[in-house]
Amino acid sequence: MLDLARSLFRRKSSELSSPYLLGTEEFDTAAAAERMRVDRNHSMVSLLMIDLPAHRRLETEIQRFERTMAARLRLTDTAGLMRDGRLGILLPDTPASGAWKVAADLCDTFPVGGDRPDCEVVVYPEHPPAGKREATGTSPSAVGGPAPASDGLMRAIGNAGASEFEKLFIDPCPTWKRTIDIVGSTIGLLLAVPVIASAAVLIKLTSRGPAFFFQEREGLAGRRFRIWKLRTMRTDAEALKADLRASSEQDGPAFKMRNDPRITRIGRFLRKTSIDELPQLWNVLRGEMSMVGPRPLPIDESLACQPWQRRRLHVNPGITCTWQIYGRNMVAFDEWIRMDLDYAARQSPLLDVQLVLKTGPALVLPKGQ
Numbered sequence: 001m002l003d004l005a006r007s008l009f010r011r012k013s014s015e016l017s018s019p020y021l022l023g024t025e026e027f028d029t030a031a032a033a034e035r036m037r038v039d040r041n042h043s044m045v046s047l048l049m050i051d052l053p054a055h056r057r058l059e060t061e062i063q064r065f066e067r068t069m070a071a072r073l074r075l076t077d078t079a080g081l082m083r084d085g086r087l088g089i090l091l092p093d094t095p096a097s098g099a100w101k102v103a104a105d106l107c108d109t110f111p112v113g114g115d116r117p118d119c120e121v122v123v124y125p126e127h128p129p130a131g132k133r134e135a136t137g138t139s140p141s142a143v144g145g146p147a148p149a150s151d152g153l154m155r156a157i158g159n160a161g162a163s164e165f166e167k168l169f170i171d172p173c174p175t176w177k178r179t180i181d182i183v184g185s186t187i188g189l190l191l192a193v194p195v196i197a198s199a200a201v202l203i204k205l206t207s208r209g210p211a212f213f214f215q216e217r218e219g220l221a222g223r224r225f226r227i228w229k230l231r232t233m234r235t236d237a238e239a240l241k242a243d244l245r246a247s248s249e250q251d252g253p254a255f256k257m258r259n260d261p262r263i264t265r266i267g268r269f270l271r272k273t274s275i276d277e278l279p280q281l282w283n284v285l286r287g288e289m290s291m292v293g294p295r296p297l298p299i300d301e302s303l304a305c306q307p308w309q310r311r312r313l314h315v316n317p318g319i320t321c322t323w324q325i326y327g328r329n330m331v332a333f334d335e336w337i338r339m340d341l342d343y344a345a346r347q348s349p350l351l352d353v354q355l356v357l358k359t360g361p362a363l364v365l366p367k368g369q
Contacts, residue, residue, distance in 0.1 A: 020066045020069065020070050020079065021079050021080050021081060021087070022078065022079065022080030022081070023080065023081060024081050024082065026080060027078070027080025027082065027088060028083075028169055030078045030080065031047070031088075031090060031168075031169050034078070034090050034092060034124075035124060035165075035166070035307075035308075035311075036308070038092075038125065038307070039307050039308035043092070044093060044094070044123060044125065045090055045091065045092050045093070045094070045123070046090075046091040046094045046095065046098065046099035046121055046122070046123050046124075047088060047090055047091070047099075047122050047124070047165060047168070048089040048091060048099045048102055048103055048119060048120075048121055049082060049086045049087070049088050049089075049119065049121070049122075050086060050087040050088075050089070050103070050106070050117045050118075051085075051086045051087075051117055051118040051119075052065070052117050053115040053116070053117065055115065056110075056115070056117070065087075065106075065109075066079075068106060068109050069089070069106065072102065072106060073089065073102070076092050077089060077090060077091050077092070078090040082168065083168070089102065095123070096121050096123050099121045100119075100121060107119070122165045122168070123165070124165040124166070124307075125307050166221070166310075166311075166313075166314070170314050171314075173220070173287070173290065173315075173316050174347075176349050177290060177316070177347070177349075177352070178287070180291060180349065180352060181284050181285075181289075181290050181291050182285065184291045184356075185281045185282070185284035185285040185291065188284075189282065189285065192278045192281060195275060196230065196275075196278050196279060199211075199266075199270060199276075199278075200230065202266050203230060203231055203264075203266055203267075203270075206266045207231075207234070207264045207267075208235065209231060209234075209235035210231060210235075211230065211231060212228060212229065212230060212231060212279065213228075213229045213230065213231040214226045214227065214228060214229075215229070215298060216298070216299050217296035217298060217299065217302070217317070218297065218299060218303075218313060218317075219288055219289065219296055219316065219317050220313060220314075220315065220316045220317070221314075222313050224299065225283065225288040225289075227280060227283055227289075227296060228280055228283055229280065230275065230276040230278070231264075231267070231276075232264060232266075232267025232268070232270050232271050233260070233263050233264060233267055234262050234264065237262040241255060241262075244257065244260070244261075244262070250333060251333045252332075252333025252334070252336075253297075253300075253302075253304035253305055253333070254297060280319050281319070284319065288316075288317075289316060289318055289319065290315075290317065290318040290319075291318060291319055291320070291352065291356060292318045292319070292320055292321055292343075292347075292352040292355050292356060293315050293317045293318025293321055293343070294312040294313075294315065294317055294318065294321050294340035294343065294344070295317060295321060295323065295324070296317035305337075308337075309334075309337045311341055311344070312337060312340040312341060312344065314344055315343070315344045315347060320355060320356065320359040321339070321340060321343055321355060322340070322342065322355065323336050323339045324355075324359055325355065325358045326339065343355075
C-alpha cells in the first residue's frame with residue numbers, strides 16, 4: 001500500500017506540495033457527489049484505481065505521476081487518494097473500455113516490466129444506460145495497452161457492479177454504535193426472553209406452524225442475512241404475497257397492507273405492539289443489525305429499489321429508525337427512503353438515543369400503525 005502517499009494525502013489538498021490530488025476525505029465526497037449525479041441524470045461513471053509499485057511511492061515519484069495525470073485527464077475527471085492507499089480517478093460518462101484506455105496511457109509512461117502499476121476498474125451503476133453498455137471486464141490489451149500477462153502492466157480485475165463501487169466508500173459500523181448495540185441487545189434480550197417465550201406459546205396455541213419466522217434481508221453493503229421474527233402470518237403467507245401485491249397500500253417496491261388477510265389474530269396484536277420484532281435483538285448482538293438504522297427490506301423489495309434508494313445500505317439496518325416514529329406506511333416510499341438517508345448522514349450517539357426513546361410512544365399512537 002502507499003504508506004507514504006496515505007500519510008501525505010490525508011491532509012487537505014490545499015496543504016499538499018501539489019494540490020492536484022484530493023485527500024482521502026475530499027475524494028470520498030467527490031465520489032458521493034458523482035454517484036448522485038449519475039442517479040439523477042441516469043448516466044454512468046468509471047472508477048480507475050491505481051496501485052503504484054513500492055519504489056514509485058516516494059513523494060517525487062508521486063508528484064511526477066500527478067503531472068502525467070494532469071496532462072492526460074479531462075477537467076471533469078477527479079483524482080485523489082483512496083482509503084486503501086491507492087490512487088483513484090473518477091471518469092464521468094466513461095465506460096470500462098475508456099477507463100482502461102486511460103490506465104494504459106498513464107502506465108505507458110513507466111518502463112516496460114514488472115514494476116508498472118496494478119490497475120482495477122469498477123463502473124457505477126451495474127447496468128449502465130442503454131447505448132452505453134458493454135463488456136465491463138475488458139482487458140488492457142483490448143483497449144490499446146499490452147496484455148497484463150506479458151509485461152505486468154495491469155491486473156485486470158474487471159467490473160463487479162455498482163455494489164462493488166459503493167463498497168469502496170462505505171464506512172464500517174462506528175465503534176460507539178457497535179458498543180451501544182452490544183450493551184443494548186444484551187440487556188434487551190435478558191428482559192425480552194419471558195415476553196418472547198410467552199408470545200411463542202400463544203402463536204403455537206392459536207395457529208399451525210412454527211413460532212418463529214426467518215427471512216433473508218439485505219444489510220450493510222448489501223450483505224444478506226436471516227432476520228428473526230415471531231411469526232404473525234399464516235405459514236403460506238409468502239406464496240400469497242404475489243396475489244396481494246395489487247392491494248398494497250405502500251407505493252414503491254415495499255409491500256404493506258393495513259388489513260393484510262394473511263395476519264393471524266395473535267399476529268395482529270404482536271405487530272401492533274412490535275413484540276414480533278423483539279427476536280431481532282439477536283440479529284443486533286450478532287452484528288447483522290443495529291438498534292437504530294433503516295429497516296431491512298426483503299431481498300426482492302430491496303433489489304427493486306432505485307440506485308439512489310439503495311444508498312440506505314451504507315449503514316447497518318436497525319430495529320427502529322426515523323420512519324418507525326413518523327408514520328410508518330403513512331408516508332410515500334421516496335419520503336421513507338429520504339428519512340433513512342438523512343439518518344445515515346447524521347447518525348450520532350445522541351440521535352440514536354433520541355430515536356430509541358421516541359420509538360415507544362410511536363408504537364401506541366394511531367399514526368404509527
